[in-house]
Amino acid sequence: MNNAVQFINNQWLEGKGDTFSSIDPAKNQQIWQGQSATAEQVNQAIAAARQAQYDWAGLGFAERVAIIKKFAELLASNKEHLALTIAQETGKALWESRTEIGAMIGKADISIRAYQERTGDKENAMPQGRAFIRHKPHGVVAVFGPYNFPGHLPNGHIVPALLAGNTIIFKPSELTPKVAEETVKLWQQAGLPAGVLNLVQGEVATGKAIAAHNDIDGLFFTGSSRTGHYLHQQFAGRPDKILALEMGGNNPLIVQDVSNVEAAVHDIVQSAFISSGQRCTCARKLFLPADASGDAILQRLIAVTRNIKVDVYDAAEQPFMGSMISVAAAKGMLAVQQELTELGGKVLVEMQHLNVDTALITPGIIECTDINNFPDDEHFGPLLKVFRYTDIDQAIDAANNTSFGLSAGLLSDNAALYQHFFRRIRAGIVNWNRPITGASSAAPFGGIGASGNHRASAYYAADYCAYPVASVELEQVLMPEHLSPGLTF
Numbered sequence: 001m002n003n004a005v006q007f008i009n010n011q012w013l014e015g016k017g018d019t020f021s022s023i024d025p026a027k028n029q030q031i032w033q034g035q036s037a038t039a040e041q042v043n044q045a046i047a048a049a050r051q052a053q054y055d056w057a058g059l060g061f062a063e064r065v066a067i068i069k070k071f072a073e074l075l076a077s078n079k080e081h082l083a084l085t086i087a088q089e090t091g092k093a094l095w096e097s098r099t100e101i102g103a104m105i106g107k108a109d110i111s112i113r114a115y116q117e118r119t120g121d122k123e124n125a126m127p128q129g130r131a132f133i134r135h136k137p138h139g140v141v142a143v144f145g146p147y148n149f150p151g152h153l154p155n156g157h158i159v160p161a162l163l164a165g166n167t168i169i170f171k172p173s174e175l176t177p178k179v180a181e182e183t184v185k186l187w188q189q190a191g192l193p194a195g196v197l198n199l200v201q202g203e204v205a206t207g208k209a210i211a212a213h214n215d216i217d218g219l220f221f222t223g224s225s226r227t228g229h230y231l232h233q234q235f236a237g238r239p240d241k242i243l244a245l246e247m248g249g250n251n252p253l254i255v256q257d258v259s260n261v262e263a264a265v266h267d268i269v270q271s272a273f274i275s276s277g278q279r280c281t282c283a284r285k286l287f288l289p290a291d292a293s294g295d296a297i298l299q300r301l302i303a304v305t306r307n308i309k310v311d312v313y314d315a316a317e318q319p320f321m322g323s324m325i326s327v328a329a330a331k332g333m334l335a336v337q338q339e340l341t342e343l344g345g346k347v348l349v350e351m352q353h354l355n356v357d358t359a360l361i362t363p364g365i366i367e368c369t370d371i372n373n374f375p376d377d378e379h380f381g382p383l384l385k386v387f388r389y390t391d392i393d394q395a396i397d398a399a400n401n402t403s404f405g406l407s408a409g410l411l412s413d414n415a416a417l418y419q420h421f422f423r424r425i426r427a428g429i430v431n432w433n434r435p436i437t438g439a440s441s442a443a444p445f446g447g448i449g450a451s452g453n454h455r456a457s458a459y460y461a462a463d464y465c466a467y468p469v470a471s472v473e474l475e476q477v478l479m480p481e482h483l484s485p486g487l488t489f
């Protein structure tokens, strides 16, 4: 057991709360154990972040950039080690874990650009003096991360928050504490001053203690819609605190007028089954025409899905899909398949548990056209629901019939149809003839409805990491050129 799992004020400390552990879900082996931070340790971390904030913000942008660039270099030189840690802790195949580190490295330069473009300084001439727009950090912010991208997604809040001059309390998912620990060690090596980034490990109770703390200025959250809604309620009546919520989706993909069936099937597979369906952007609902063109795509999709290789993350011949995050999550998806079958769904490719002691599960497809009152839940795993349609507008309406609004896509050779689809569909990410996963860090990333609270992340994370300050400035107090009526000097 590694005892020193909390990083507070530049010191690795033992947690004083309950013990929790992290399990390699592909091999059913414990790979990490530690103790949660108590409310008292949360207090210490927030006090350290508060103490450090003024100097960190005062250090200057160039100095903060230098540390962030150093961190990116350390990610590159530790890429294999960190990718293996991600693979072990999440079950993701190694090839994919490496792409996660690549995204983390890319985040540095993109965030620097985004900071300057979206929150940089601007100056306008005035008849007397000058008008400035500048930005200031909020202060001490908490970052809560999900398990599916334990490196990249917290990093997507941490890097822009640090650039803007905030100090941070980072609470990773309790399912991925080891990735967080290894990442924070690199931040320490990069030379972050004491208290600027504090790692507070723990389960839900630790998250609650941070979120409820009076002395945080904001919370940047990526995770489930349920937790996000809970946090939103908790922050109700606190307009003084900034809350950025990146939550789940129930994402549709519509197909019509496609000549290249192979390419369409590829984009469907990439949208539905990458990361074992554990991406918030994954396609959950596939709308296919109820005609011969839809039949051809479905037939080929079934064949390709049956051949998707699922295996442990370090298999010599790399699989497309590794395992899910936990045996419980795999069992949960099998239960969903069962429920949908009982509601009238027809299993086209059965999701199967490869080994009940691990979270290795094969991808599944279920036809749900005949289910009335289809449940509007995000099923976070490799199960694609197929709906056949006869009218495109009905398909678009059905695609919009969700409380979520994260990603959506159209596969079609018909450009006019894409214009029509784009106008009608309600989502924050709308793609045409591309998978709906794999969003760019150089674009805003966020959804509407139950998917977020209108504070898009990725390129627009800069916006929620700083507040704008408008100033009118003159180097000397001077009389105005024109006096207001009624004044005599």
Ligand SMILES: NC(=O)C1=CN([C@@H]2O[C@H](COP(=O)(O)OP(=O)(O)OC[C@H]3O[C@@H](n4cnc5c(N)ncnc54)[C@H](O)[C@@H]3O)[C@@H](O)[C@H]2O)C=CC1
Residues within 6 Å of the ligand: 144, 145, 146, 147, 148, 149, 153, 171, 172, 173, 174, 202, 203, 204, 206, 207, 208, 211, 222, 223, 224, 225, 226, 227, 228, 230, 246, 247, 248, 249, 279, 280, 281, 378, 380, 406, 446, 451
């Ligand atoms: N829109 C987006 O950018 C993304 C959204 N997600 C969503 O994340 C979910 C999967 O991630 P999970 O780790 O299961 O999310 P989760 O909501 O269970 O946990 C996220 C974080 O919140 C903490 N937490 C949980 N309950 C809390 C509470 N009551 N008070 C304070 N903190 C609490 C957890 O400890 C963890 O650190 C999926 O729904 C997925 O769609 C995942 C990636 C990206």
Ligand SMILES: O=C(O)CCC(=O)N[C@@H](CCC(=O)O)C(=O)O
Residues within 6 Å of the ligand: 103, 148, 149, 153, 156, 278, 279, 280, 281, 282, 436, 437, 438, 439, 440, 441, 442, 445, 457, 458, 459
């Ligand atoms: O945050 C960014 O830099 C871009 C957004 C991103 O990487 N999205 C990924 C992950 C989605 C998820 O976490 O589930 C994607 O669209 O595949």
